[in-house]
Amino acid sequence: MSQTTTETGSNLSFILNKPYDVKFEERPKPTIQSPHDVVVAINYTGICGSDVHYWVEGRIGPFVVKDPMVLGHESAGTIVTVGDAVRSLKVGDRVAIEPGFPCRRCEPCLSGHYNLCIDMHFAATPPYDGTLAGFYASPEDFCYKLPESVSLQEGALIEPLAVAVHIVKQAEIKPGQSVVVMGAGPVGLLCCAVAKAYGASKIVSVDIVPSRLEFAASYAATHTFTPERKPAEENAARLLEEVGIPEGADAVIDASGAEPSIQTSIHVVRRGGVYVQGGMGKPDITFPIMTLCTKEVTCKGSFRYGSGDYKLAVELVASKKVDVKKLITGTVKFEDAEQAFKDVKAGTGIKCLIAGPNEKI
Ligand SMILES: [Zn+2]
Ligand SMILES: [Zn+2]
Structure with a gap:
């Protein structure tokens, strides 16, 4: 498959084996599966209650972690690879990643409610790996270009804002x-x-x-x-x-x-x-x-987010109608990812970010 890439760096991943049992592992880098896909180098990831839930209990309702799974789903990053059909994004663009992409074929998808898709591919929801890694592959239309005025740290807050x-x-x-x-x-x-x-x-x-x-x-x-x-x-x-x-x-x-x-x-x-x-x-x-x-x-x-929600979330931050920066209480190095989970569980701070493994902080 033809593609343009500038991908370098490690794909160190933060993985949950079972409750309270995590590890760092160098995993194979993700590749594009369709000419409409992109690969994003992860810069920052926020942690929320659902990530902590998997870490503590290994499950949320019917979703049970059976095999080791990469955690994280609130990420912003930089495009490093684009498939040859990608038109809306180019290498070097900074994006907020919408971490769930739907089948696009089922009744909820076709009626405009893709958050209710019966075959959702959602990051860090078993069996799908999350975004706490060096790189993450996504369809181009689930990556939202951040305007100049919006930082990558703010980009990681687009998920909870959506x-x-x-x-x-x-x-x-x-x-x-x-x-x-x-x-x-x-x-x-x-x-x-x-x-x-x-x-x-x-x-x-x-x-x-x-x-x-x-x-x-x-x-x-x-x-x-x-x-x-x-x-x-x-x-x-x-x-x-x-x-x-x-x-x-x-x-x-x-x-x-x-x-x-x-x-x-x-x-x-x-x-x-x-x-x-x-x-x-x-x-x-x-x-x-x-x-x-x-x-x-x-x-x-209300479940996750659907048509237009991510777009509006980016717009609200860009137009300064919503200040997400105030919610960021700290950023930890990738190697200290588990600390961020402990902090969220203990209720310290509002939003803690984890820097990507290739990000120097
Ligand atoms: Zn979340
Ligand atoms: Zn669907």
Whole structure:
């Protein structure tokens, strides 16, 4: 297959054998499988809850790590190889990598909802290897060129930002509306920032960790709220009173996955409002379904990101409507990758980046 390449450097990879058992291994470099593919040299990778979940438990729901798997899926890098049909990118371009590419043939794909593809090839989701390596091969249309003004470090944050963009789109937020976001982790914070960009006028960040709420207030939230160990209805009533929206919030987003937050959400949303489940926690919970029914709440799930979400995420950063730089609390060398996992698990910092093995920091 004809291609243009400037690929040099190692393909050192950070691999999960089984829970808490990781290794570094020099793996064969990935090659293009189609003339529309590119190979990206990885510069920076962010770590999120799902990566940590595999590291700790070796599985997420039905996805079980059976064979050693390269971790990581939030990456930005530099194009080093292009197939001969590639038109949108050239060697040397800096890109954010959308880490899941769909089959393009199934019903969800053809109806424009490729995030629901029945045959998704998603980085660091068994059996597919992730991006914590020297190089990663991808179809060209799942790599998004970063404008000059956007750094490669910011590029690594496009993935969680695209998650937030998808959630906020599901919430159908309109200018002037009130939005409550449960959870002030990276995705919750980014949901606040995207809701602000969409014109929401009241944005309430809810968490039980005071330092997170302090950050949320300095970032994109107009109000913060700390729930107490009380029934969900009581927390909801106090929240609405403190924020001054007695009729309830137009939209409520759960980015926590925590049962009490989800219960509170349904009591916080207004009659006819929208509730979106973005966080993943326990698979089954007790849910105030009678309230959902009598308030005629529109209740939606949100999974990863789909058509246009990555493009909009890059645009929001380029136009300075969303500042992702503020979320980066540190960068570690590739050799210290496991430390980044420990930090995320311990909840230190907001977003830790791992430099690629060929990146000098
Ligand atoms: Zn992630
Ligand atoms: Zn498909």
